[in-house]
Amino acid sequence: MSSLVHVVGAVLAGLGVVVVVAAAIAAVWVREEYVRLHFLTPVTSLGAPLVGVGLGLVNGWTLTSATILGITLLLAITGPVLGSAIGRVTAQLDGVVEQESPE
Amino acid sequence: MNGWLLASAVLIVGGLGPALYLTSRGPAVRRLVGLQLAGAITVLLMELLAQAYGQSQYLVVPLVLVVVSFAGTLVFTRLLRDRS
Numbered sequence: 354m355s356s357l358v359h360v361v362g363a364v365l366a367g368l369g370v371v372v373v374v375a376a377a378i379a380a381v382w383v384r385e386e387y388v389r390l391h392f393l394t395p396v397t398s399l400g401a402p403l404v405g406v407g408l409g410l411v412n413g414w415t416l417t418s419a420t421i422l423g424i425t426l427l428l429a430i431t432g433p434v435l436g437s438a439i440g441r442v443t444a445q446l447d448g449v450v451e452q453e454s455p456e
Numbered sequence: 457m458n459g460w461l462l463a464s465a466v467l468i469v470g471g472l473g474p475a476l477y478l479t480s481r482g483p484a485v486r487r488l489v490g491l492q493l494a495g496a497i498t499v500l501l502m503e504l505l506a507q508a509y510g511q512s513q514y515l516v517v518p519l520v521l522v523v524v525s526f527a528g529t530l531v532f533t534r535l536l537r538d539r540s
Contacts, residue, residue, distance in 0.1 A: 366463065367463060370504075373467060373470075373497060374467065377470065377497065378470065378474055381474040381477055386489075390489065404500050408507055415512075416512070417515065420519060421515065424503065424518050424519050427522040428496060428500075435492050435530070436492075439533060442485060442536050446537075
């Protein structure tokens with residue numbers, strides 16, 4: 354049973370790595386800046402949880418898994434915030450939105 | 457060489473490679489996207505390396521890196537905005 358859990362965990366982590374590599378290659382591939390921003394989110398909101406859950410399954414009910422869960426949660430929270438901040442800077446530099454942020 | 461090291465190698469070549477390419481060319485905003493991508497991928501890479509070497513205390517590094525790269529990238533967004 355534990356070996357099956359280990360295999361499932363390794364498969365999930367491998368899927369997470371595949372998602373991250375695909376998102377990174379796609380971010381280089383596209384030409385438009387606003388479209389490129391979309392490929393930041395799969396890394397932090399899909400790839401990171403897959404890797405985190407996979408590693409958590411492999412390590413079991415330990416402090417290691419809790420640390421990995423904390424890292425995954427932090428990534429999932431900060432990733433979209435950074436994406437929107439970079440999107441706002443891009444729009445400000447393009448003149449789409451006003452330069453000064455509301456105080 | 458175990459499976460976790462292999463996954464780490466794939467993540468370095470396939471993940472960090474494109475991210476570093478993004479940071480090396482083009483306008484500043486494009487490089488910032490590459491920086492954020494590199495930070496997130498490095499966090500995952502360090503998790504995998506901690507698992508590969510069986511040292512859970514290595515997980516302190518990606519835990520701190522998440523917070524620091526978040527603040528650092530926000531500083532860059534602020535600097536890019538003020539420069540224009």
